Amino acid sequence: MTSGCLNNRYHIVRKLAAGGFGETFLAEDSYLPSRRLCVIKQLKPIQTNLDVQQLIESRFQREAVILEQLGEGHPQIPQLYAYFAEEGRFYLVQEYIQGTTLNAMAIATATEVRQLLTSLLSVLAYIHARGVIHRDIKPNNVILRQDACQPVLIDFGAAKETMTLGMPPGESALSIAIGTRGYMPPEQAAGKPTYASDLYSLGMTAIYLLTQQPPHVLPTDPRTGQLLWQDASRVALDANLAAILDRAIAIHQRDRYASATVMLADLEADSPIFSPPSEPTSPLLATLEPPEFAPSPEPPTPVPVAYSQQSYRNRQILLNKVKNYWIKGVLETSLHGKALIELGLETRLDAVEHPWGMAWETPEQSRQSLPPGTQAIDKFDEMGEGRTLLILGEPGSGKTTTLLELGHHLVLRAEANFNQPIPVVFNLSTWTQSKQPLANWLQQELQTKYQVAREISQIWIERQQLLLLLDGLDEVDATKREYCVQAINQFCQKYGHTELVVCSRIQDYEMLNCRLQLQGAICLQSLTLEQVQHYLENTGSALVALSQAIQKDWTLQELVKSPLMLSIMTLAYQRIPLEDFPRFESICDRHHHLFEAYIQRMLNRRNVESVYPQQQTQQWLIWLAQKMVAESQTIFLIERLQPQWLANPQQLKVYQLIFWFNFILISGLIGSFVLEVQKLVPAVLIGGIVFALVFGTNQIVPSPTLKWSYQRAQKTLILGGAIAPLFGIALKLAFGFAFGQITEANYSSSLPQEISQGLIFGLTFGLILILIRGFSTPTIDTVTIPNQGIRQSAKNALVFAIFGILIPGLIAWVCEFRVNFWALCGLSFGLVVGGGEACLKHLILRLILYCQGCIPWNYSRFLDYATERIFLQKVGGGYIFVHRLLLEHFAQMPLETTPGTRKG
Known part of the structure; x- marks a missing residue:
């Protein structure tokens, strides 16, 4: 096709190229006044079997979405303007790059x-972080843009792959491999x-x-197959550049x-x-300027945020809490800290659903061991802006x-750069409402958790x-786990620039019918016996017997592959003679014995005062653990104890x-x-009904720290200024008719008086309500202590009680009016609304x-004692078990x- 019009819009100017997958044309967009030039790629399927036509079209659409996203996100990738299908052929309309x-x-x-290389590696880092492989890098597919003097990477091979769907049986994989001879590595020639x-193709291009x-x-080395290119170089080479290119084009990808x-x-x-010479020595150098999109080892910086003094203070308080709660309180004191062994990582791209609906890697490529020494932060940084990662x-x-x-790495960055996002740790176990948005x-x-x-x-x-x-996707209730995954995916779609990391046990995650739509996934590999033995050899004589027992006992060998189990063994089996190691025929029995030994060893720890009887300590911990599992909680807060934690309906x-009884008594x-007595009973009954409707009895909601907010008070003006007076009038009239204060004899005189008193009564308590609701929590508490919510509720109740006495008493x-009556009514109102309930x-x-013997009276003292015994860890004002297991x-x-026995 050398002329004509496609899609009733694009007029063909000339053919640019042709190949096995289709043709490329230069065209004009007749819908635009400028008649903008564009490149149209016509893609031909391997065959036109109707059974695969719909599949091809569906996949073509998804890949078009990917190409659009790539072009919009990087200036060195052509933008996708449109895509369409016509007469059984598929077309991509892309930006025309003028250059050479x-x-x-x-x-x-x-x-x-x-x-x-520097400029193009930035492009590859960008597309690889989004799960995309170019597949056809060669000199013909790199254009030096005339206007910006940037190398632009064109002709992605992804859409070509779609055209191979439905190829005839027996067709050679090499015959449909996407790439170009000489620039295509062996694994790509094999279709993988x-x-x-x-990186191989880029090295060959260089x-x-x-x-x-x-x-x-x-020529190539006949022994290794490695390319012998340095003697053919027509320019002077330095050894470092040659070594970098040799590594990039190694035959084996490892x-x-x-x-x-x-x-x-x-x-x-x-x-x-980035220091080009003052005078160019060739046409290439004359057009190639220092790259403007080269990635930094640090992650990309978000759009700068202007912080007020209070906003900056809030940010710093939250960062301090995350650092103190999780980094110092958990990470630095965790059991894993006892066994610092470098964990191997493996990519698991098959574990996530690509945000654009597809992944281009084959199952074999989706699981690759990362080089030794690679950390999660390294993999996270590779992804660029908007990073999302799953840890399994x-x-x-x-x-x-x-x-x-x-x-920890992210907190340090956020402390050093105000424009970095604030890393915050959450545990998903408390996500219990199936339809609740994640926000x-x-x-x-x-x-x-953070006040x-x-x-x-x-x-x-x-x-x-x-x-x-x-953390803890696997700790979400099994019946709600898939809803939680959907909520995370919906959040990512709505807040696309929010970066996040999700953790889950691999077995629980793989049982789900849906997948997280994240950019990447890594899986922690088990410890090897060589790693374990090397660690034990370096710990001294206290664990020599454990090292010998592991060599002889297969159940220990299986359990010790877990860093947690290794840590527990080093504590539970320390200084135990080899002959005292019991043997078990099942891992389950060994697992149970190991934890029992750990519990006994921790209960008998030296240098920790035994404040509570061992049996009672163990029972209190059992009760706490059972309730936390039943309520799907990982972090326990004393103030969040709820009535449903009671053992039974009785x-x-x-x-x-x-x-x-206490409510009626008070x-x-x-x-x-x-x-009077005849008025007291109905007053208490009416108060109880109102209380039940507003607060109920089966939910305990502590009051937050308070600070006055005029904007918050404005929201209560209608309730306090209009509805409350009407309620006061209705209440006063009801009492007047019920107790004979309003009769036919004094109707004309008492009715206005009762209405006026009811109006003042309602306005007075409406004013108190406005004052109370005007208190909000626009800041973050700097200090967090156990049971802080209830302590704060008591303080608030005292403050509001004073308001309740003074304002109605002064008005009365x-x-x-009767000052004592109004003051006591205000006192009751302030106590209840302020947090006394x-x-x-x-x-x-x-x-x-x-x-019932479920808890000691001084609960925080006991929880601190359990923390000293390494059963719990303190997280701010809450507590977590040292591990989910x-x-x-x-x-x-x-x-x-x-x-x-109750003590404490």
């Missing part, structure tokens, strides 16, 4: 090649390209520029660079790449430790200023009866000072649990039905 391809340029110098394949000869005509980022770092460390592993393999190590759940967690006001957290989420570290009824005592004194509920619940072990242990 590399194969038309004169010979390049070593400096020019360095600059070119990897990221390292692009060699072409240095030799002006196609790679396939250059010998090449692990990533474009690593190759770029090698190139930058070797020479001052076996139980006890070190997923949370890896997540927190990653978080709403994040606001709840920030308020509960961040909803107003602040909402701004951070909307402006995408948080970096989410989400105890819940006892709790409710005690609460109502209300009756206060009311008896100002009301001015209006010559939460304190009363919490006190009753703690009392019942104490009497220990939590599960305690939860499976039998709980005594009768209360034990």
Whole structure:
């Protein structure tokens, strides 16, 4: 086709190229006044079998979306303008790059090649981070843009792959391999390209520029198959550049660079790449300027954020909490810290669903071991802006430790650069509502775990200023886990620039019917016996017997592959003679014995005062673990104890009866000072009904730290200024008719009086309500202590009680009403609304649990004691078990039905 119109829009100017997959044309866009030039690629399927036509079209659409995303995100990739299908053929409409391809340029110098490699490696780092392999890098597919003097990478091979669907049976894989002879590595010729394949092609392109000869005509080493190109170079070479290119074009991909980022770092460390000479020595150097899109070893910087003094303070407080809670409180004191062995990592691209709906790697390529020494932060940094990562592993393999190590790096960056997002650790176990958006759940967690006001957290989420570290996807209730995955995916679609990391046990994740739509996934590899023995040999004589026992016992060999189990063994089996090691025929029995030995060793720890009886300590921990598993909780907060933690419905009824008894008793005592008996009973009943409708009895909600907010008070003006007075009038009239204060005899005189008093009554308490609601939480608490929510509720109740006494009492004194009546009503109102009801509920619940032997009275003291015994770790004002496996072990242990000895 050399003329005509495609899609009734694009007029063909001339043919640019033709190949086995189709033809390329230069065309004009007749829909635009400028008649913009564009490149149209016509793609031909291998065959036109109707059975695969729909599949081809569907995949073609998805790949078009990918090409559009790539072009919009990087200036050195052509933009995709449109795609369409016509008469059984598929067309891509792309940006026309005016310039010269590399194969038309004169010979390049070593400096020019360095600059070119640096610029193109930035492009490869960008596309590889998004799961894309170019597959056809060669001099013809690199254009030096005339206007910007940048090398532009064109002609991605992805769409060509679609055209091979439905090829005839028996067709050679080589005959449909995407790539060009000489520039295509062996694995790509076999139809199995990897990221390292692009580095091979780029290296061959550089060699072409240095030799002006196609790679396939250059000699090779008959023993190794390695290309012998240096003697053919027509320019002076330095040894470092030659070594970098030799590594890039190694025959075996394991010998090449692990990533474009690593190759770029090698190139930058070797020479001052960004210092071009003052005068160009060839046409190539004259057009090639220093790259403007080269990646840095540090992740890309987000758009700068202007911080007010308060905003900056809030940011620093949250960073300090994350650092103190998780890095210092958990990571630096974790059991894994006892066994610092370098964990191997493996990519698992098949574990995630590509954000654009497809992955281009084959199953074999989707699982590759990363080079030794590679850390999660290295893999995370490779992904560029908007990074999302899934961390998988076996139980006890070190997923949370890896997540927190990653978080440690990110916290340091955020402290050094205000424009970096704030890394925050969350545990997904508390995600319990199937239809709850993740953003709403994040606001709840920030308020509960980090004492961040909803107003602040909402701004951070909307402006995408948080970096989410989400641990424990496997700890979400199994019936809600897939809903949680969907919520994360929906969040990623809505907040596309928010970076996040998710952790999960691999077995639980693989059982899901849906996948996370993240950019990448890594899996922690098990420890080898060589690693374990080397570690034990370096720990001294205390673990010699353990090392010998591992060599003889296969159950120990299986368990010790987990870093957690190795850590527990080093504590539980320390200084135990070899003959005292029991033998087990099953891993389950060995697992159970190991945890029992650990528990006994920790209970008998020296240098820790034995404050509580061992049996009682163990029972309290069992009860706590069972309740946390039942409620899907990982972090335990004393103030978040709820009535549903009671053992059975009978105890819940006892709790409710005690609460109502106390409510009636307190209300009756206060009311008896100002009301007659016949008025006291209905007043208490009405108050109880209103209380039940507003607060209920089965939920304890502590009050937050308060600070006055005029904007918050404005929202209550209608309720306090209009509805409250009407309610006051209705209440006063009801009492007037019920108790004979309004009769037919005094109707005309008493009715206006009752209405006016009711109006003042309503306005007074409406004013108190406005004042109370005007208190919000626009800042973050700098200090977090156990049971802080209930302590704060008590303080708030006291403050509001004072308001409740003063304001109504003053108004009553001015209006010559009964001062004591109004003051006591205000006192009751302030106590309840300010947080007194939460304190009363919490006190009753703690009392019942104490009497049942479930908890000690001084609960925080006991939890600190359990932390000293290395059963728990302190996270801010809460506590977590040192590992999920220990939590599960305690939860499976039998709980005594009768209360034990209570102490503390």
